[in-house]
Amino acid sequence: MKKLLILSMLLLSMAAHSTQAAPQFKDSQGHWAEDTIHYYVGEGLVSGYPDGTFRPNQSISKAELIFLVAKFMNLKPSSTSPQVNHWLAKEGYLDQGMLLILETLWELPKNKNEVGPFLNQPSKRWEAAALFETFHPEGTMGQRNLKLNDKILQENLVKYKDLQMNHKESFFCLIALQDGMMKGFPDGYFRPYEPLNRAQAITVISFLDEKMVEERLCAASFFGLL
Structure with a gap:
């Protein structure tokens, strides 16, 4: 019974995106991050503005x-x-x-x-990547001993024209790409020095949230609770 209860709580946490009610914003309807925005507003993590907007594309x-x-x-x-x-x-x-x-x-x-x-x-996109990687649910950068996978590294260096080897800003972007935390743009640029907008920030939070749930499931499985 205890195992079933723990599993149910974890699954409910993973499904929360579709069940959490949140205010509707006139500028987020039809936005690609609409569901994620509404969920985290409902969670109290972010909020909109008094004029009824969320301003998802604002830096x-x-x-x-x-x-x-x-x-x-x-x-x-x-x-x-x-x-x-x-x-x-x-x-x-x-x-x-x-x-x-x-x-x-x-x-x-x-x-x-x-x-x-x-x-x-x-916040520039590379600065956001650095901060998010530092507070990754799987542990800090030092604890995870971050390393770039050679194959993925070469693929991303070819795919994104504005990322370079042996460059601090590029390193954080390449790690974020490797982790699946952030994505580049279809035109072949990551744009590390462009501002991160509110919708992009909350989308990365959603990614980290899912990672946190995965960590809890792994821990529960390890201790025989599942």
Whole structure:
């Protein structure tokens, strides 16, 4: 009975995309990410605007992306905040640990007065790939010992004209492609320096959510609960 209950809960979690009710937005109807947007709005992970729009094609800022990932990963807000005047610090998601991660990934400005304006800028696609890979449900980049598969690497280097070997920005994009987390564009470009929009961000969250469910199923199976 216990095994059946656990399996049912996991399957319900996986099927939640089709059952969760959410507000309708006038600019998301017919959008390719409509179902995903509505699900995560219903979950309280993201929200629309007072004018009844979601603005799926609007770029997401670096700060908004960090906040989205922190909420999705259920990161506990920190009571100690660095001397950075920004709403993300006031929310508790810009502590010294997060700043260290961002300095490693994005090369934050040295001057703390410049950090806030930097975080308000749109998140580039490569920056989003780096952040999402860092907070991957299967473990951090160090824990997963990320390696590019030679065959997949060569295929993607041929397929996407703007990705290169031995290039930090390209590396994160190539890892995201290899994982299936992000996709390039049909014209043969990944566009690592273009802004990520709100619909694309929530779609990656959906991918990570599915990975998290898979991890729970594997863990349940390992411990003999399935």
